[in-house]
Amino acid sequence: MPEFKHISVLLHEAVEALAIRPGGIYVDGTMGGGGHSSEIVRRLLTGRLIGIDKDDYAHMRARERLKDHLDKVTFVRDDFSNLIAVLDRLQIPEIDGLLLDLGVSSFQLDDAARGFSYAKEAPLDMRMDRSSSLTAEELVNTRSAEELADILFRFGEERHARRLAAAIVRRREQAPIRTTTELAELIASAMPGASRREAQHPARRTFQALRIAVNGELDILENALRDAVSRLSVGGRLAVITFHSLEDRIVKETFADLARGCTCPPDFPVCVCGNRPTVALTPKKPISPSEEEIAANPRSRSARLRVCERLPS
Numbered sequence: 050m051p052e053f054k055h056i057s058v059l060l061h062e063a064v065e066a067l068a069i070r071p072g073g074i075y076v077d078g079t080m081g082g083g084g085h086s087s088e089i090v091r092r093l094l095t096g097r098l099i100g101i102d103k104d105d106y107a108h109m110r111a112r113e114r115l116k117d118h119l120d121k122v123t124f125v126r127d128d129f130s131n132l133i134a135v136l137d138r139l140q141i142p143e144i145d146g147l148l149l150d151l152g153v154s155s156f157q158l159d160d161a162a163r164g165f166s167y168a169k170e171a172p173l174d175m176r177m178d179r180s181s182s183l184t185a186e187e188l189v190n191t192r193s194a195e196e197l198a199d200i201l202f203r204f205g206e207e208r209h210a211r212r213l214a215a216a217i218v219r220r221r222e223q224a225p226i227r228t229t230t231e232l233a234e235l236i237a238s239a240m241p242g243a244s245r246r247e248a249q250h251p252a253r254r255t256f257q258a259l260r261i262a263v264n265g266e267l268d269i270l271e272n273a274l275r276d277a278v279s280r281l282s283v284g285g286r287l288a289v290i291t292f293h294s295l296e297d298r299i300v301k302e303t304f305a306d307l308a309r310g311c312t313c314p315p316d317f318p319v320c321v322c323g324n325r326p327t328v329a330l331t332p333k334k335p336i337s338p339s340e341e342e343i344a345a346n347p348r349s350r351s352a353r354l355r356v357c358e359r360l361p362s
């Protein structure tokens with residue numbers, strides 16, 4: 050297996066945001082290669098870290114990275130959307146913090162065989178969990194033009210979604226589309242001239258959209274955030290790093306909803322709903338990487354960290 054490196058994004062900021070108590074129980078829901086996990090576990094004395102990832106290769110990497118702290122770590126190969134079931138299985142009623150660093154790691158992106166990158170020839174796979182059945186190849190070759198256009202528009206914000214979906218369907222009528230480069234070239238040639246000359250590769254948004262659809266990334270997010278908050282102890286923190294506006298919007302709106310107290314119309318003289326906020330936003334605005342971090346790791350450019358803290362009920 051090739052040794053690609055993943056540079057953890059907003060490492061210091063995210064771990065500080067968790068305000069770690071040395072005896073607390075923390076969950077890293079997207080453990081990846083264990084970059085954030087290793088900083089969390091270093092701060093624990095009697096506490097425990099539950100490291101979740103659905104990618105088997107991420108577990109290999111994280112075990113190696115965390116090898117000096119294995120007595121404090123429980124590894125779980127699962128989807129973080131199953132948090133409640135995972136905690137129940139481990140008989141953990143409450144946690145003191147949870148981190149989500151969403152998306153894919155560099156070692157997934159850079160490993161051509163995984164099919165995440167338009168720049169590297171590979172089968173169109175894109176599964177984070179390689180035991181799941183749906184691949185990008187299946188999506189591209191079996192979904193209707195309408196469904197494909199919907200995926201490209203919703204998950205890639207691709208304004209030429211219909212045109213590209215039609216081009217995909219025309220091409221696969223001749224032969225199935227099997228590889229990343231085949232798809233990337235097809236997208237590039239189907240783009241109108243101006244979009245072909247953008248600084249970023251014309252297939253970038255299509256690849257993002259397919260990856261999100263294959264892994265169900267956005268569908269699970271809101272419920273997963275609500276589940277996480279429901280298991281936080283009072284004062285416990287939820288920290289989420291996102292990499293594109295679609296994810297960030299879900300985190301922002303879900304946090305705002307949980308932080309909203311009274312939902313009575315503004316002209317009511319007194320509160321009749323009795324609703325109280327579940328969390329406080331800490332801080333109110335998202336945290337972005339510093340210029341130094343962006344210079345050292347350009348992949349961090351679009352990252353946003355949002356944090357909330359559980360309030361007493």
Ligand SMILES: C[S@@+](CC[C@H](N)C(=O)[O-])C[C@H]1O[C@@H](n2cnc3c(N)ncnc32)[C@H](O)[C@@H]1O
Pocket residue numbers: 055056057058078079080081082083084085086101102103104107127128129130150151152153154177269
């Ligand atoms: C950006 S990387 C995390 C990197 C990690 N924080 C580090 O510093 O090494 C995201 C990881 O989350 C995993 N992942 C993404 N969505 C997931 C989900 N719904 N459930 C479990 N793991 C997921 C991916 O497999 C990937 O390894």
